[in-house]
Amino acid sequence: MSMYKIIETILRFIYPSRCVFCEEIIALGKEGHICRYCDMEINYISYDKEPKLYVFEYDDITRFSILRLKYSNKRQYAKTFAKMMAKKFEMIEHLEYDCIINVPMYKKKKKKRGYDQAELIARDLSDILNIEFEKENLVRIKNTLPQSKVSFEQRQTNVKNVFKVLDPDRIEGKNIILVDDIYTTGNTLNECAKELKQAGANNICYFTLAKTSKKQNL
Numbered sequence: 666m667s668m669y670k671i672i673e674t675i676l677r678f679i680y681p682s683r684c685v686f687c688e689e690i691i692a693l694g695k696e697g698h699i700c701r702y703c704d705m706e707i708n709y710i711s712y713d714k715e716p717k718l719y720v721f722e723y724d725d726i727t728r729f730s731i732l733r734l735k736y737s738n739k740r741q742y743a744k745t746f747a748k749m750m751a752k753k754f755e756m757i758e759h760l761e762y763d764c765i766i767n768v769p770m771y772k773k774k775k776k777k778r779g780y781d782q783a784e785l786i787a788r789d790l791s792d793i794l795n796i797e798f799e800k801e802n803l804v805r806i807k808n809t810l811p812q813s814k815v816s817f818e819q820r821q822t823n824v825k826n827v828f829k830v831l832d833p834d835r836i837e838g839k840n841i842i843l844v845d846d847i848y849t850t851g852n853t854l855n856e857c858a859k860e861l862k863q864a865g866a867n868n869i870c871y872f873t874l875a876k877t878s879k880k881q882n883l
């Protein structure tokens with residue numbers, strides 16, 4: 666056993682890997698951060714296709730995990746989520762993409778939270794898929810209420826004209842993967858896409874970790 670492997674094993678013993686969904690300890694020697702039980706319980710989505718891709722349904726199991734990533738500083742979850750997205754992406758027929766962009770958080774809000782969860786996921790996804798991460802070119806210029814805090818009717822106006830592309834030259838003619846954590850009404854992603862299109866983007870594919878089902882009002 667190599668020194669590296671020994672140290673890794675000791676660290677795994679002291680800081681065991683936990684499932685990102687149920688937080689149960691995952692046995693030593695098991696790969697990944699999803700336990701077998703959760704892997705069976707998750708409602709993976711298979712009916713989707715470009716230009717809208719999702720990994721799983723936003724339900725009780727997945728919701729609490731995403732909430733911990735967002736509000737409980739579980740930023741290490743981003744890597745596991747990015748791996749799940751990459752696995753999905755590699756399984757399907759898809760276009761060639763030039764870059765990955767995240768739906769951005771308002772700058773002050775990111776500073777307060779310390780990170781932007783969609784950015785973390787997008788970065789890790791970019792590393793795994795080896796597709797360039799287009800950093801801080803699409804920005805949020807207004808702070809808005811979270812979409813979950815406004816009525817369905819107000820969601821479109823809530824995000825209207827809140828995004829801006831700073832350097833259109835880097836967007837022109839590009840095929841872009843637009844990443845966010847949750848797809849609900851699509852208003853936020855649509856608004857980002859509108860800006861990217863105006864900057865000359867070619868194809869844009871929405872890629873979110875979770876998708877709410879129509880009956881949920883989240």
Ligand SMILES: [Zn+2]
Pocket residue numbers: 684685686687688689699700701702703704
């Ligand atoms: Zn689990």
